[in-house]
Amino acid sequence: MTSTGTSTGIRLHAPAPGWSVTADVVVVGSGVAGLTAALRCDAAGLRTVVVTKARLDDGSTRWAQGGIAAALGEGDTPEQHLDDTLVAGAGLCDEDAVRILVTEGPDAVRRLIETGAHFDESEEGGLELTREGGHHRRRIAHAGGDATGAEISRALVEAVRARGLRTVENALVLDLLTDTEGRTAGVTLHVMGEGQHDGVGAVHAPAVVLATGGMGQVFSATTNPSVSTGDGVALALRAGAEVSDLEFVQFHPTVLFLGADAEGQQPLVSEAVRGEGAHLVDAGGVRFMTGQHELAELAPRDIVAKGIMRRMQEQDAEHMYLDARHFGSHMWEHRFPTILAACRAHGIDPVHEPIPVAPAAHYASGGVRTDSRGRTTVPGLYACGEVACTGVHGANRLASNSLLEGLVYAERIAADIVSGHEENSLHARVPAPVAHPEKPEEPEKSEKPAHPLLAPEARFAIQRIMTDGAGVLRSAASLETAAERIQQLHTEARDALDVNGKTAEPGVDTWEATNLLCVARVLVAAARLREETRGCHWREDKGERDDTNWRRHIVVRLNPDRTLAVHTTDTPDFPPTQQSRPQEQ
Numbered sequence: 001m002t003s004t005g006t007s008t009g010i011r012l013h014a015p016a017p018g019w020s021v022t023a024d025v026v027v028v029g030s031g032v033a034g035l036t037a038a039l040r041c042d043a044a045g046l047r048t049v050v051v052t053k054a055r056l057d058d059g060s061t062r063w064a065q066g067g068i069a070a071a072l073g074e075g076d077t078p079e080q081h082l083d084d085t086l087v088a089g090a091g092l093c094d095e096d097a098v099r100i101l102v103t104e105g106p107d108a109v110r111r112l113i114e115t116g117a118h119f120d121e122s123e124e125g126g127l128e129l130t131r132e133g134g135h136h137r138r139r140i141a142h143a144g145g146d147a148t149g150a151e152i153s154r155a156l157v158e159a160v161r162a163r164g165l166r167t168v169e170n171a172l173v174l175d176l177l178t179d180t181e182g183r184t185a186g187v188t189l190h191v192m193g194e195g196q197h198d199g200v201g202a203v204h205a206p207a208v209v210l211a212t213g214g215m216g217q218v219f220s221a222t223t224n225p226s227v228s229t230g231d232g233v234a235l236a237l238r239a240g241a242e243v244s245d246l247e248f249v250q251f252h253p254t255v256l257f258l259g260a261d262a263e264g265q266q267p268l269v270s271e272a273v274r275g276e277g278a279h280l281v282d283a284g285g286v287r288f289m290t291g292q293h294e295l296a297e298l299a300p301r302d303i304v305a306k307g308i309m310r311r312m313q314e315q316d317a318e319h320m321y322l323d324a325r326h327f328g329s330h331m332w333e334h335r336f337p338t339i340l341a342a343c344r345a346h347g348i349d350p351v352h353e354p355i356p357v358a359p360a361a362h363y364a365s366g367g368v369r370t371d372s373r374g375r376t377t378v379p380g381l382y383a384c385g386e387v388a389c390t391g392v393h394g395a396n397r398l399a400s401n402s403l404l405e406g407l408v409y410a411e412r413i414a415a416d417i418v419s420g421h422e423e424n425s426l427h428a429r430v431p432a433p434v435a436h437p438e439k440p441e442e443p444e445k446s447e448k449p450a451h452p453l454l455a456p457e458a459r460f461a462i463q464r465i466m467t468d469g470a471g472v473l474r475s476a477a478s479l480e481t482a483a484e485r486i487q488q489l490h491t492e493a494r495d496a497l498d499v500n501g502k503t504a505e506p507g508v509d510t511w512e513a514t515n516l517l518c519v520a521r522v523l524v525a526a527a528r529l530r531e532e533t534r535g536c537h538w539r540e541d542k543g544e545r546d547d548t549n550w551r552r553h554i555v556v557r558l559n560p561d562r563t564l565a566v567h568t569t570d571t572p573d574f575p576p577t578q579q580s581r582p583q584e585q
Contacts, residue, residue, distance in 0.1 A: 001505065007178060007182050007240040007266065007378075008237075008238055008239070008240050008558050008559065008560045009560055010238045010445045010451050010558065010560065010562065011174070011175045011188075011208045011238060011451060012101070012174050012175055012238070012451050012453065012506070012511055012514060013451065013453050013503055013506050014174050014175075014188065014190065014200050014506050014511075015199070015200045015506065015537045016200070017200050017201045017202040018199050018200060018201060019047060019199075019200040019201040019202075020203070020204055021166075021203050021204070021561065022047075022200075022204045022205070023046075023048060023049040023166070023203060023204070023205040024041070024046040024047040024048065024206070024207065024417075024421060025038075025046050025047070025048050025049075025052070025205055025206075025207040025208070025209065026047070026048075026049045026050075026051060026186060026187055026203040026205040026207070026208050026209070027041070027048065027049045027050045027209040027211060027316075027388070028058050028173045028208065028209065028210050028211060028212055029051075029052060029053075029059060029185065029209075029210065029211030029212045029213060029232070029352040029385065030050060030052035030055075030056045030057070030058075030157070030160075030211075031059035031060055031061035031062075031153070031211060031213055031385055031393060031406060032152055032153070032168075032210065032385065032406040032407055032410070032493050033151075033211040033384040033385030033386075033388075033405075033406030033407070033409070033410045034050065034052070034059075034384075034385065034410070034436050035050070035056075035157065035159075035160055035361045036156065036406065036407055036410035036411060036414075037209050037211060037384060037410040037411075037413050037414045038050045038114075038158060038160065038161055038165055038209075038416075039156070039163065039165075040410070040411055040414030040415070041116070041287070041414045041417055041418065042165050043163075044414070044418040044421075044498075045320065046417065047166075048165055048166070048420065049165075049166045049167070049168065049203050049205070050165055050166070050167045050168070050211050051167075051168045051173060051187070051189055051203065052167065052168070052169055052170075052171065052172045053170070053171065053173075053202040053212070053227045053231070054169070054170060054225075054227050055169050055170070056160065056167060056169060057153045057154065057157050057415055057560060058184075058225065058227065059153070059213055059225070060141070060149075060213045060214060060224060060225060060228060061149045061152060061388065061406075062150045062153040063149055063150075063223065063224075063225060063296075064148055064149025064152075064267055064402070064403055065146040065147070065149065065270065065272065065339065065432070066130075066132055066140060066142065066148065066174065066271050066275075066399060066400050066457060067130065067140040067141050067142035067143070067148045067400050067403075067405050067482065068109060068112075068140070068141050068142075068148060068397070068400055068403040068407070069081065069105075069132075069135065069139050069140050069141075069398070069400035069401050069403075069404055070102075070105040070106045070108075070109045070125055070139060070141065071102060071105070071139055071406055071583060072106055072109065072128075072129065072139060072337055073137060073138055073139055075141050076136070076138075078099075078102040078105070078106070078136045079102075079215065080136065081102040081105070081139060082095075082098050082099060082102045082400055083136075084134055084135050084136055085098050085101070085102065085392070085398045085401060086098060086394075087300070087399075088134040088300040088301075088394070088396050088397070088535075089392075089393060089394020089395055089396060089398070089535065090302075090394055090395040090396055090534050090535035090545070090546070091394065091395070091534070091551050091572060092245070092248075092394035092395040092534065092535065092552075092553065093392065093393065093394035093572070094390070094391025094392070094394075094572065094573050094574055095393060095573070095575075096372065096391075097372060097390045097391035097392045098391075098392055098408025100372055100408065100412075101405055101408050101409075103391050103406055104408045104411075104412075105404045105407075107218070107232065108404070108407045108408050109141060109370040109374040109404070109407070111411075112152065112155070112407060115155055115156065115159050116155035116158060116159060116580075117143065117151055117152050117154075117155035117156075118143060118145070118151060118153075118289060119141045119143045119148075119151075120141075120142050120143055120145065122369075122571060126289060127141050127551075128141075128142070128285035128505060129352075130142060130272050130275045130276065131275040131298065132272055132274075132275045132298070132299055132399035132400055132573050133270040133271050133274065133275075133295070133297075133298045133304060133399045134295070134298070134299070134300040134301070134398045134399055135298075135299055135399065135400075138186070139185040140272065140275070140399070140400045142272065144337070144338075144429065145335045145336055145338070146272060146335065146336045146337065146338045146339055146576070147272050147336060147337075147338050148403070149403070150224045150251045151374075153569050154206060154262075156216075156254065158426055159208070162251070167205070168189070168191060170191060170423055171189045171190065171191045171192070171233060171402030172189060172190045172192065172231065172233070172508055172512075173187050173188075173189045173212065173231055173232070174189055174190060174200070174239060174259070174513060175187065175188050175235055175239070175509065176208060176235055176236075176238070176239040176376075176378070176381060177202060177204065181380040182240075182378070182379065183206070183379045183380050184205075184206060184207065184208050184378060184379060184380025184381045184542070185204060185380075186201055186202055186203050186204040186205045186208065187202065187205075187208055187235075187380060188200060188201070188207075188513070189201060189202070189203065190204050190213045190508065191333055192508060193484075194243045200246060200411045204414070206380055207382065207417045207420070208380065208381050208382065209374070209382045209383070209384065209410075209413055209417075210232040210235070210236065210381070210382065210383040210384075210388070211232075211290045211366060211383070211384050211385045211387060211406070211410070212232030212385075212387045213228050213232070213385065213386050213387060214226070214230070214363060214364045214386040214387070214445075215228060215229065215230030215233060215364055215516070215519045216226060216228045216361045216363075216364070217229045217230075217299065217459075217463070217512075217516065217573075218230060218247075218462060218463065218466050218516050218519055218520050218523070219361035219463055219466050219467050219471065220262075220263045220264075220463040220464060220466075220467040221255070221256055221262055221263060221264075221266050221359075221360040221361065221467070222264075222265060222266065222360055222361040222362065223252055223265065223266060223267075223268045223360055223361070224265060224360045224361070225265055226264065226265060227285050228564050229512040229515050229516050229557075230353055230515050230516055230518070230519035231511075231512070231515050232367075232368065232383065232387035233246075233368060233387060233515075233518075233519050233522075233552055234514070234515035234518040234519055235515075236368040236376060236378070236383065236387075236521070237383065237518060237519075237556075237557070237558040238287075238518075238558060239336065239378050239381065240377075240378055240557065240558070241368055241369070241376045241377050241378045241381060241557070242368075242376070242377045242555050242556070242557050242577075243366065243367060243368050243389065243522060243555070243557075244366055244367075244369045244370060244389045244553045244554065244555045244556070244569075244574070245365055245366025245367070245389050245393075245395075245520065245526075245553055245554065246364065246367070246522050246526050246527035246554075246556070247366065247523060247527040247529075247530050247537045248364075248365035248366050248367040248393070248395050248396065248535055249361055249362075249363070249364055249365070249366075249425055249470075249523070249536060249537075250302070250361075250363040250364075250365055250396060250397055250446070251301075251305045251359040251360060251361055251362055251471070251472045251536065252268060252301065252305070252359060252360060252361075252362035253267040253271075253301055253304040253307075253308055253357070253359050254265070254271070254274070254280075254304075254322050254355075254359075255268055255269065255270075255307040255357060255358060255359065255360035256268070256269055256317035256342065256343065256346060256348075256355065256356070256357060257318065257356040257358045257559065258346060258358055260318050261292070263460075263463070265344040266312065266347070266360050267339075267343070268362075269339055269343075270336070270339060271298075271301070271326055271399050271400075272336075272515075273322065273336060273339065274297045274298055274322070275298060275520045276324075276331075276335065277324070277326070277327075277329070278297070278322050278323060278327070279297060279302070279324075279326035279460070280297050280307070280308065280320055280321070280323075280353060280357075281320070281321050281322075281323050282311055282315060282317070282320055282321070283321070284318065285323070286312045288320075289304065289307050292307050293307075295359065297438065300394040300395075300396055300398070300399075301362075301396065301399065301536070302395075302396045302536040302538070303583055304533040305359040305472060305536070306472075306538060308320050308357070308358065308359060309472055309473060312358070318358065319356045319357060319358040320356075320357055320358070321354035321356055322350075322354060322355045322357045322358065323354040323355075323356060324350055324354075324355070324457070325350070325354070326352070327350075327351070328351070329351045332350060332351050333443055334351065338452035339386050343355055343494055346379040346529075347468045354357065356483065359472050362470075363397055363402060364386055364527075365387060365389070365394065365396060365397050365536065366387050366389045366392040367383065367386065367387045367388045367389040367457075368383040368387055368389060369388075369389050369555060369577065369578050370382070370383050370384070370388050370389065370390050370409075370577065371574070371576060371577045372390070373412050373413060373415075374388065374390070374410075374412055374413035374416065375413075375416065375577050376577060377404050377577045382412045382413045382417070383405040384405075384406060384413055385409075385410070386403070386406075387506070388409065388499075390405065390409055390575070391423075391574050392405050393405070393535065394535065394538060394572075395534045395535025396535030396536045404439035409556050410557045412553055417549045420439065420487050430561045434465065449491065451514060451518075452490075452493035452494050452497040452503045452514070453493065453503045453505075453506060453510040453511065453513075453514050454493050454502075454504055454510060454513040454514050454517055455504045455510065455513070456504075456507075456510055456513055457510070457513075458489060458511035458513045459512065459516055461485075461489065462466065462486070462489070462513070462516050462517055462520050463516075465482050465486060465520070466482065466520055466523070468481075468482070469481050469483075469485075469524070470482050470520075470523060470524055470527055472538060473538055473540055474527055474537070474538060474539050474540065475539060475540045475541040476528070476531075476539075476541050476542075477541075477571050479517075479524055479527050480528070480530045482524050483524045483525070483528060486517065486520050486521055486524055487521075489517055489583060490517060490521060490562075493514075493517075494562065501520060507583060513568075518558075521564065522556045522564065525556065525564055525566060526554045526556060526566070527539075529553060529566065529568075531546070531550070531551055532544065532545055532546040532549070533545060534546075534550065551571075551572055552568045552569045552571060552572060553568065553572070553574065554566065554567075554568055555567055555568070555569060
């Protein structure tokens with residue numbers, strides 16, 4: 001194998017590992033992508049360790065309400081699913097990647113059911129399927145009405161525990177370990193609280209699967225849990241991997257509006273509510289999506305989010321409304337019990353009144369660039385789920401394709417790791433990692449610069465900067481201001497480290513803030529460069545889509561001097577990661 005990236009040598013400031021374990025593969029993350037990859041690797045006899053930031057069932061997967069999309073219904077085909085996905089992706093999907101998703105998806109869902117996931121069934125006994133935005137057919141399988149993610153998480157966690165997989169919970173991954181040849185050799189991590197291991201340690205393994213979820217916490221208001229701080233993308237950047245499409249952050253159109261100053265995780269009002277016939281209305285009860293798109297409220301999410309924002313601007317309003325009073329109490333209680341409970345907990349009864357909604361950060365379509373087997377540009381490092389950029393989502397993810405992507409590409413990653421192990425390639429041994437410095441708090445005079453840490457309060461500054469300058473509506477002016485303020489935070493931390501060796505105290509809060517700053521820098525840099533409106537990247541000053549100049553991807557790497565290396569691809573299809581084995585070249 002060869003790598004297209006150059007190892008930066010950059011790492012987070014952290015104590016040297018005080019303990020270690022050895023495995024064939026370490027999976028970082030415990031959502032649908034991570035646990036699927038782990039189960040498949042374990043079933044093939046590989047020593048598999050799962051590392052997760054909170055508890056096994058605390059990732060983004062369990063918050064997924066709508067469902068999982070696949071051509072499972074009568075009359076539906078993978079080709080129709082492909083067409084809907086390509087339309088939603090606004091010209092930037094890698095068609096080969098999408099074809100893999102839609103053709104392998106139905107069987108992957110069936111295997112998930114065999115694992116123990118129970119989906120809602122119709123009176124006839126088949127899967128009960130619904131529609132969401134951008135889909136022309138009912139192809140969304142759901143569970144517990146609106147608790148699909150929770151059911152998938154339950155089934156996978158039970159399967160992991162039944163197999164006795166080794167798991168390390170409450171562990172924040174820090175950095176990738178590499179050997180002298182630049183190949184993956186494991187990860188360092190910090191375990192929070194009491195347990196078999198505490199403090200900073202290491203898992204030595206020749207294959208690392210990043211399934212760390214998203215980076216929604218880079219914005220003030222998000223549907224993401226508090227653990228979604230971009231740790232996987234930041235780790236990959238420090239390891240020299242390429243990331244792509246970070247400017248395409250999907251803002252979910254219908255998030256329960258809790259006030260203009262609300263921060264942190266916000267309750268989601270699933271697109272499935274609109275799929276069952278709810279209407280978007282303004283304060284006067286007027287539907288405003290009809291006439292804007294053939295699918296009205298079920299248009300792709302970027303179009304609905306823009307429609308809501310335009311109406312809010314026109315009326316100087318802080319939110320719009322989702323009206324589903326016509327559902328009646330029975331449908332609300334049986335089809336959407338989770339959403340009903342969340343609304344009522346905040347003093348809103350959707351059975352009798354419209355729900356106030358506004359867009360909030362929801363899903364990162366971009367991430368660590370991979371090939372069709374989940375391989376990144378760093379040998380031995382894989383990525384799947386929201387942390388990855390496979391090319392499936394393009395400029396805007398089609399509703400409920402996220403769980404399917406995590407499922408399908410996790411299986412492909414596991415197959416590649418198992419195949420590599422059986423071929424006695426790099427996966428058949430555990431390489432010795434380059435020694436960790438004994439005193440990481442002191443800047444080294446070698447080619448291994450430390451990454452300066454930010455104070456915990458910087459997290460909130462980053463979120464405000466990003467919400468103001470790189471949110472749903474962006475412009476050259478707002479992005480320039482965001483870039484200057486982000487760079488100021490970066491420069492102050494860097495200078496403090498480089499000049500006098502001082503940095504914030506290593507710890508979970510400072511590591512998370514530092515990771516957020518890392519991904520914020522890349523997101524803003526890409527958003528400034530893409531001078532067009534496409535998918536969920538909405539430039540007010542560049543309102544038109546520009547296929548001539550911008551039907552291509554923006555790829556970013558981190559240089560050893562902590563600057564960003566940015567380039568664009570030649571086509572909408574990703575170039576190879578150059579991790580093919582000799583017989584594939």
